[in-house]
Amino acid sequence: MVTEVVNKNELHKLDPVFGQNSFDNHEQIVFCNDKDTGLKAIIGIHNTVLGPALGGTRMWQYKNEWDALNDVLRLSRGMTFKSAITGLNLGGGKAVILGDAKTQKTPELMLRFGEFVHSLNGKYITAEDVGMETSDMDLVRTVTPYVTGISESIGGAGNPSPITAYGVFMGMKAAAKYTFGSSDLENKVVYVQGIGNVGEALVENLSNEGAKVYIADINQERLEEVRDKYSVEIYGGNNLYAEDMDIYAPCALGATVNDSTIHQLKAKVIAGAANNQLADELKHGLMLREKGIVYAPDFLINAGGIINVYAELENYGKQEIIRKTENIFNTTLEILNNAETNGITTHQAAFDVAQARIDSRKKEK
Numbered sequence: 164m165v166t167e168v169v170n171k172n173e174l175h176k177l178d179p180v181f182g183q184n185s186f187d188n189h190e191q192i193v194f195c196n197d198k199d200t201g202l203k204a205i206i207g208i209h210n211t212v213l214g215p216a217l218g219g220t221r222m223w224q225y226k227n228e229w230d231a232l233n234d235v236l237r238l239s240r241g242m243t244f245k246s247a248i249t250g251l252n253l254g255g256g257k258a259v260i261l262g263d264a265k266t267q268k269t270p271e272l273m274l275r276f277g278e279f280v281h282s283l284n285g286k287y288i289t290a291e292d293v294g295m296e297t298s299d300m301d302l303v304r305t306v307t308p309y310v311t312g313i314s315e316s317i318g319g320a321g322n323p324s325p326i327t328a329y330g331v332f333m334g335m336k337a338a339a340k341y342t343f344g345s346s347d348l349e350n351k352v353v354y355v356q357g358i359g360n361v362g363e364a365l366v367e368n369l370s371n372e373g374a375k376v377y378i379a380d381i382n383q384e385r386l387e388e389v390r391d392k393y394s395v396e397i398y399g400g401n402n403l404y405a406e407d408m409d410i411y412a413p414c415a416l417g418a419t420v421n422d423s424t425i426h427q428l429k430a431k432v433i434a435g436a437a438n439n440q441l442a443d444e445l446k447h448g449l450m451l452r453e454k455g456i457v458y459a460p461d462f463l464i465n466a467g468g469i470i471n472v473y474a475e476l477e478n479y480g481k482q483e484i485i486r487k488t489e490n491i492f493n494t495t496l497e498i499l500n501n502a503e504t505n506g507i508t509t510h511q512a513a514f515d516v517a518q519a520r521i522d523s524r525k526k527e528k
C-alpha cells in the first residue's frame with residue numbers, strides 16, 4: 164500500500180506514522196536507508212523514562228512497509244513493558260531491517276546499520292532478534308559500543324536465546340502450577356511452534372523434564388535436526404491450534420493468538436517466547452479469559468534474553484543472570500493470581516505493574 168502513489172488529497176486519511184494504532188506515543192522513529200548496501204531499516208524508540216531503549220534487531224522479508232513499521236512499533240513498545248516489569252533500568256526500543264536474512268544480510272549492510280545505531284548516541288542499544296546471530300552483533304560492535312548480545316570472547320554475555328528459553332520454561336512452569344496444581348511438566352503435551360534459537364532451547368528444557376513435545380516449523384530441515392537431538396515428535400498436520408494439548412508455546416512470530424485461532428485452541432495454557440502473541444491485546448486477552456485459557460504474558464516470561472544482555476551493561480555474572488531469570492516463575496505466578504483476584508486479564512495485570520513502575524520513575528524525575 165505504501166509503495167503505491169498516493170493521491171495527496173487522501174494523505175490525511177492514512178496518518179502513516181503518528182496515527183498508527185501501534186504508535187502509542189513513541190518518542191522517536193528513525194528510518195535508515197543506504198543505497199550502496201541496500202539497507203532499509205526502521206528503529207523504534209518507544210520510551211526512555213527508565214533508561215536507554217534496548218531491544219533487538221529483526222531482519223524479515225515483510226509483505227510491505229506498513230507491516231514492517233507496525234512490527235517495529237509493536238515490538239519496541241513491548242520492550243518498554245518487558246524491561247519495566249523485569250525491574251531493569253532500560254527503556255523500550257527495537258529495530259527491523261527489511262529483507263531476507265538468508266540472502267540479503269551482508270557484513271557491509273550490518274556495518275552500515277551499526278553506524279545508524281551509533282548516530283543515536285546510546286539512546287537506542289541494539290541486540291539480536293529473529294534473523295540475527297551473535298556474530299552479527301560482533302560485527303556491529305566494531306562500529307558502535309551501543310550493542311549487546313556480543314560474544315563472550317569479546318566481553319559479551321553471549322547468545323541470549325538459551326536464557327530466554329529458560330525464562331519461558333520458568334513462566335510455563337508457573338502457569339502449569341496455577342492451572343494444573345503442579346509445576347511439573349512431565350507427560351504434559353506441549354506444542355512448540357517455531358524451533359529457532361529459542362524454540363530449540365525450550366524443547367531441550369521440556370524434553371529433559373519428560374514433557375510430550377511436538378514441534379512445528381516452516382523449515383523442514385530444522386525440524387529434522389531438532390527431532391534427531393531430543394525425544395520429540397514433528398507435528399505432521401496443518402492446524403496445530405485444533406490439536407489436543409495442554410500447553411501451546413508460540414516461539415515463532417507474533418499475533419498467532421487471534422480471532423481465528425482462539426476459537427480452535429484446545430490448550431489450557433499459552434506460554435511461549437514470541438513477542439506480541441496477542442494480535443489485539445485487549446480483545447484477545449479477554450477472549451482467552453472467557454475461554455478459560457491461561458495466558459502467561461509474553462513480555463513477562465520471555466525477559467531472560469534482556470536480563471542476559473543487561474548484564475553486559477551492569478557487569479553482573481552468570482549466577483545473577485540465572486537468579487533473575489528464575490524469578491520469572493514467582494512473578495508469573497503473582498501476576499496470574501492478581502489477574503484472578505482483580506477480575507482482569509493476565510496481560511492487563513502484567514501491563515499495570517510495568518506501567519506503575521514507569522509512572523513512578525517519571526514522577527521522581
Ligand SMILES: NC(=O)c1ccc[n+]([C@@H]2O[C@H](COP(=O)([O-])OP(=O)(O)OC[C@H]3O[C@@H](n4cnc5c(N)ncnc54)[C@H](O)[C@@H]3O)[C@@H](O)[C@H]2O)c1
Nearest residue numbers: 293294323324327357359360361380381415436437438468
Ligand atoms: N532470541 C531471544 O533471545 C528472544 C528474546 C525474546 C523474545 N524472542 C522472540 O522469540 C521468537 C523466536 O526468536 P528466535 O531468536 O528463536 O528466532 P529464530 O529466527 O531463531 O527462530 C524463529 C523460528 O520460527 C520459525 N517460523 C517462522 N515463521 C513460522 C511459522 N509461521 N510457523 C512455524 N515456524 C515459523 C522459523 O523457521 C525459525 O525456525 C521471536 O518472536 C522473538 O522475537 C526472542
